[in-house]
Structure formats: C-alpha cells, structure tokens
Amino acid sequence: MCHWCNQHGDRDHKWYERVENYLFNKVFPTPEDQERVKQEMVKTFADTEWRYSDAEFIRNHDFLQARASKGFSSQIVIKEEMLRILKIAEEATKREDSIMVAGHCPCRLVYEGTRDYVCIGFGMPVTMSMEIGYGRLPGEGLTEYGGAEWKNLRKELRKGAKVPLKLEEAEELIDEWEKRGLWHIVMSRGRLPLIEAICNCERRYCTYWMNRFRSGVKEYVLKGHYIARVNPLKCTSCGHCFDRCQFGALHYSKTSDNVDIDMYMCFGCGLCYSACPNEAIELISRAKIPAIKNLW
Numbered sequence: 001m002c003h004w005c006n007q008h009g010d011r012d013h014k015w016y017e018r019v020e021n022y023l024f025n026k027v028f029p030t031p032e033d034q035e036r037v038k039q040e041m042v043k044t045f046a047d048t049e050w051r052y053s054d055a056e057f058i059r060n061h062d063f064l065q066a067r068a069s070k071g072f073s074s075q076i077v078i079k080e081e082m083l084r085i086l087k088i089a090e091e092a093t094k095r096e097d098s099i100m101v102a103g104h105c106p107c108r109l110v111y112e113g114t115r116d117y118v119c120i121g122f123g124m125p126v127t128m129s130m131e132i133g134y135g136r137l138p139g140e141g142l143t144e145y146g147g148a149e150w151k152n153l154r155k156e157l158r159k160g161a162k163v164p165l166k167l168e169e170a171e172e173l174i175d176e177w178e179k180r181g182l183w184h185i186v187m188s189r190g191r192l193p194l195i196e197a198i199c200n201c202e203r204r205y206c207t208y209w210m211n212r213f214r215s216g217v218k219e220y221v222l223k224g225h226y227i228a229r230v231n232p233l234k235c236t237s238c239g240h241c242f243d244r245c246q247f248g249a250l251h252y253s254k255t256s257d258n259v260d261i262d263m264y265m266c267f268g269c270g271l272c273y274s275a276c277p278n279e280a281i282e283l284i285s286r287a288k289i290p291a292i293k294n295l296w
C-alpha cells in the first residue's frame with residue numbers, strides 16, 4: 001500500500017476506492033471548515049491558480065514542496081481503475097447534488113496554447129470553483145461561468161449535453177484517451193483526502209510529471225499500484241507497445257529482439273498492456289514484489 005492508502009484507505013480499499021474520500025461534506029464536515037475551503041479557493045484563484053505552470057513555479061522547489069504537503073497530489077491508475085473511480089465519483093455527485101464536468105488541461109494551455117478537454121472534475125470543489133470563477137485565465141477576466149451564483153448556474157449547466165458530463169460519456173472519453181496513449185491520474189488539488197479530479201496526460205505537457213521529475217517533488221505523481229511484466233513466450237516483437245511508455249521503462253532490443261520492462265522505472269500506467277494484441281504483457285500488483293513494493 002502507498003502512504004495515501006495507509007492514511008486514507010482502509011483494509012479493503014485503496015484511498016481512491018473509498019466513496020467517503022469523494023464527499024466534500026465528509027472530508028470537511030463543519031460549516032467553518034467548508035467556509036475556510038471556499039475562502040482558500042477564492043484566494044488560490046486570485047493568486048496563483050493560472051500561474052502554477054509558470055517557469056518560476058516549476059523551478060521553485062520550496063513552493064512546490066509546500067503545495068504537495070498541503071495535499072496537491074496524484075497517483076497513476078490503470079484504465080480499469082479509472083472506470084471504477086468514475087462510478088464512485090458519480091455516486092458521490094448524486095449524494096451531494098454536485099456535478100461532473102470535462103475541462104481543458106491547463107498544462108497544455110500554458111505550453112501549447114491549445115484547449116484539450118482531457119480532464120474531468122467532479123464534486124463540490126468543481127461546483128464551488130465554477131461559482132468563484134472556473135475557467136478564468138490571465139488577462140481574460142471571467143468566462144461565461146465565472147462569478148455566477150451556483151443555484152442559477154446549475155440550471156444553465158444542466159441544459160448542455162456534456163455539462164454536466166454523464167457517466168457513459170466519461171467512460172467513452174477514458175477509452176478514447178487510452179487509445180491516444182494518455183496516462184490516467186487521480187488527484188486531489190490541495191485538499192487530501194478529497195478526490196476531485198482526474199487528468200489524462202502525457203510527459204511533454206504534464207506539470208505534475210515535471211514537478212516530480214524536474215523539481216524532485218514526488219508526491220505530485222505517485223507510481224501506480226501495478227507494474228507491467230512481459231511474457232517472452234507470448235511476445236512476437238510486433239512493436240505495438242514500443243512507443244507507449246512515457247516513463248522510460250520499456251525498451252526493445254534489436255539485438256535480442258526482445259521487449260524488456262524495468263520494474264524500477266515502471267509507473268504502472270498500463271498503456272503498454274492495453275496496446276498488446278497478444279496478451280504478452282500482464283499487470284501485477286506492486287505489493288507482491290518485495291524489491292519495489294515500497295517505491296512510490
């Protein structure tokens with residue numbers, strides 16, 4: 001079990017498998033807590049929300065470490081886990097009368113100037129952040145959602161086909177993102193153990209990846225609970241998995257005509273596994289391998 005599971009999971013569930021961790025009113029039970037979170041959100045929007053990908057922050061180890069210690073964290077999950085996560089998230093949104101929305105990736109916007117809708121947010125933080133000014137960008141003021149009263153906004157949002165996002169639509173998106181070769185992460189945005197979003201990303205854009213690998217703050221993206229292993233007897237060296245690994249764990253050796261996966265580098269995203277037409281890659285629990293079971 002990873003440290004988030006030890007702190008926020010239970011005997012039978014990982015931290016992202018407990019519905020309680022998706023319920024704002026469970027994680028922040030008192031009106032004082034809830035008001036504090038809302039005020040922090042307002043402040044974050046005003047201060048840094050859309051600047052966190054700026055170079056000055058990416059290079060600022062202390063700033064990033066402080067954010068990580070407040071609960072800015074994520075973990076790699078495989079597609080099958082992500083589908084279960086969405087079901088739990090949907091149950092939580094029904095219980096709290098909040099919503100699930102597809103949002104654009106702020107990292108891509110910063111690095112490429114494009115809006116690619118590869119993130120899904122859910123629960124009360126999405127609801128509240130829309131009320132505060134969701135989608136606000138530097139110099140752009142507020143979007144059509146920004147600054148609205150939630151009770152009016154909710155009525156408007158529900159008229160749209162994908163806002164709120166339906167569970168079946170979210171599941172289709174996960175499929176599409178898996179085919180595109182985007183890894184999946186489940187995240188808390190500074191309010192651990194509250195789980196409030198998933199992202200589907202790749203190395204060249206992902207700020208969380210950069211915070212771990214360039215700035216050395218590994219809590220930003222923990223390794224997943226699985227690792228991949230190749231069965232050489234089934235592998236035909238067909239090449240479908242060669243470009244899937246963004247963590248440098250999977251290599252093909254032309255000399256030996258073999259695929260090799262380095263278990264120390266594997267993050268367990270499962271992208272090689274889903275690409276293999278010959279079922280030559282299996283995903284095994286990290287917990288079962290003594291050498292890596294505590295490497296997150």
Ligand code: SF4
Pocket residue numbers: 230234235236237238239240241242259275276277278279280281
């Ligand atoms: S996709 Fe499967 S069969 Fe093809 S090279 Fe990779 S492991 Fe081998």
Ligand code: SF4
Pocket residue numbers: 227228244245246247248249250261265266267268269270271272273
């Ligand atoms: S080896 Fe496979 S499961 Fe491991 S990180 Fe690379 S693509 Fe993901």
